Amino acid sequence: MDVKDQVIAIIAEQAMLEPSDVALDSTPEDLGIDSLGLVETIFAIEEAFDISVPFNANDPTASDFDISSVAKIIEGIQTLIKEQSS
Amino acid sequence: MKRVVITGAGTINALGHDVAQTQEAMREGRCGIGELEFRDVDRLAIRIGGQVRGYDAEAVFNRQQLALYDRFTQFTLLAARQAMAQSGLEFSGELANKSGVVLGTSGGGLTTQDENYRAVYEEGKNRVHPFVVPKLMNNAAASHVSMEFNLRGPSFTVATACASSNHAMGQAFQMIRTGMCTAMITGGSESMLCFGGVKAWEGLRVMTKDACRPFSATRNGMVQGEGAGIFVFEEYEHAKARGATILAEVLGFAMTSDAADIVMPSKQGAARAISGALADARIDKTRVGYVNAHGTGTAANDKTECAAVADVFGTHADKLMMSSTKSMHGHLIGGTGAVELLACLMALNEGIIAPTINYEEPDPECALDVVPNEAREAEVDVVLTNAFAFGGLNAVLALGRV
Numbered sequence: 001m002d003v004k005d006q007v008i009a010i011i012a013e014q015a016m017l018e019p020s021d022v023a024l025d026s027t028p029e030d031l032g033i034d035s036l037g038l039v040e041t042i043f044a045i046e047e048a049f050d051i052s053v054p055f056n057a058n059d060p061t062a063s064d065f066d067i068s069s070v071a072k073i074i075e076g077i078q079t080l081i082k083e084q085s086s
Numbered sequence: 087m088k089r090v091v092i093t094g095a096g097t098i099n100a101l102g103h104d105v106a107q108t109q110e111a112m113r114e115g116r117c118g119i120g121e122l123e124f125r126d127v128d129r130l131a132i133r134i135g136g137q138v139r140g141y142d143a144e145a146v147f148n149r150q151q152l153a154l155y156d157r158f159t160q161f162t163l164l165a166a167r168q169a170m171a172q173s174g175l176e177f178s179g180e181l182a183n184k185s186g187v188v189l190g191t192s193g194g195g196l197t198t199q200d201e202n203y204r205a206v207y208e209e210g211k212n213r214v215h216p217f218v219v220p221k222l223m224n225n226a227a228a229s230h231v232s233m234e235f236n237l238r239g240p241s242f243t244v245a246t247a248c249a250s251s252n253h254a255m256g257q258a259f260q261m262i263r264t265g266m267c268t269a270m271i272t273g274g275s276e277s278m279l280c281f282g283g284v285k286a287w288e289g290l291r292v293m294t295k296d297a298c299r300p301f302s303a304t305r306n307g308m309v310q311g312e313g314a315g316i317f318v319f320e321e322y323e324h325a326k327a328r329g330a331t332i333l334a335e336v337l338g339f340a341m342t343s344d345a346a347d348i349v350m351p352s353k354q355g356a357a358r359a360i361s362g363a364l365a366d367a368r369i370d371k372t373r374v375g376y377v378n379a380h381g382t383g384t385a386a387n388d389k390t391e392c393a394a395v396a397d398v399f400g401t402h403a404d405k406l407m408m409s410s411t412k413s414m415h416g417h418l419i420g421g422t423g424a425v426e427l428l429a430c431l432m433a434l435n436e437g438i439i440a441p442t443i444n445y446e447e448p449d450p451e452c453a454l455d456v457v458p459n460e461a462r463e464a465e466v467d468v469v470l471t472n473a474f475a476f477g478g479l480n481a482v483l484a485l486g487r488v
Contacts, residue, residue: 039216045215046213
């Protein structure tokens with residue numbers, strides 16, 4: 001499974017949806033993931049890729065990490081994996 | 087002053103997953119204590135406990151709930167659902183605003199703490215699950231009960247070690263009696279049966295390796311249990327108006343502090359709590375037919391408790407029965423008074439007195455009728471339930487039939 005599929009699988013599990021139902025342009029809110037769910041998702045992603053995600057639950061939009069859509073989350077994760085593996 | 091009655095009861099503990107199973111085990115004098123089963127148990131010197139068995143959390147709660155519910159919260163919710171179903175109450179509008187949750191626990195989410203300390207200290211992990219804090223906090227169970235049943239009034243958790251749930255139920259009682267609240271969900275829960283939980287108790291050297299034998303001359307310590315007991319307390323007129331089944335009336339409550347020693351019990355502190363509950367209930371001591379003892383099975387507690395009861399009741403002490411059901415379900419620490427209240431309800435409603443099992447030999451320092459080994463049929467009018475905590479904090483409730 002590549003990074004994209006793995007992130008979608010994590011998000012799908014959190015949203016209790018099938019991975020095929022997770023559209024790339026949907027927001028966490030669209031998928032029914034609330035703030036606590038988002039924190040749990042970030043944790044699962046960190047565990048899966050052994051990376052640290054700069055996500056601040058106090059004000060998610062002010063974080064360096066873009067969570068505005070599934071595609072943005074995947075993009076951010078891919079960048080972090082590259083940065084943190086070097 | 088308002089009258090306060092109990093209109094719902096629920097439990098999960100080593101004797102059963104509901105009230106009927108638990109009371110049946112108490113009638114039969116069945117022991118729920120056995121070999122402990124959890125990770126690293128082979129590193130413990132104490133390997134017995136009253137563990138809840140045959141319980142599959144995933145069959146009851148979904149993954150997202152389990153991420154937030156420590157075992158003590160799961161037990162609480164299971165028992166609360168039973169109590170609420172029995173009471174038939176639904177909370178909305180003004181009733182919801184005037185009803186709340188007061189629960190007792192000592193360790194709260196201790197299993198969650200244990201697992202996560204293990205992860206960061208032993209396994210060297212540098213990241214823990216984001217819900218560790220909301221899962222381990224002592225008020226988590228009370229909060230989840232308030233959310234599940236829409237209780238919007240005074241809600242909190244009390245922690246007074248082994249007296250926690252008696253203090254909690256006493257608070258709930260007083261809040262209804264004074265008119266502050268209409269109904270309360272109350273009781274307590276505990277889940278300390280994990281490596282760290284038992285290891286800590288082991289250190290104190292008051293635990294037995296073989297069996298809990300309260301009041302027996304051969305007693306050699308306490309055994310830990312786990313589980314929850316949850317009740318619906320309700321203002322009497324409110325319960326009567328809606329035709330609710332009334333399980334018992336809470337007649338009185340008293341609490342005292344020994345102000346003496348952090349672990350050794352005091353006869354005076356216990357006696358003041360017992361006589362205080364009788365005075366609060368305005369009942370004559372000769373009406374008391376049964377006392378559910380704190381009866382931990384330690385040398386110190388049992389003789390002190392018997393001396394306190396003898397002091398308060400005088401010659402009537404020889405006429406009343408006093409048993410410790412901890413011999414069957416173990417010591418549920420902060421949840422123990424709540425599970426033991428079920429023995430009181432059984433005594434009042436069915437006329438059956440739960441026994442003190444594992445009783446082998448009389449102890450002259452515990453020379454009361456402790457209902458040894460076999461349950462007994464007896465009509466009782468008023469019952470007491472004792473809880474005497476480490477730290478010298480004592481809480482006694484008096485109950486009767488309506």
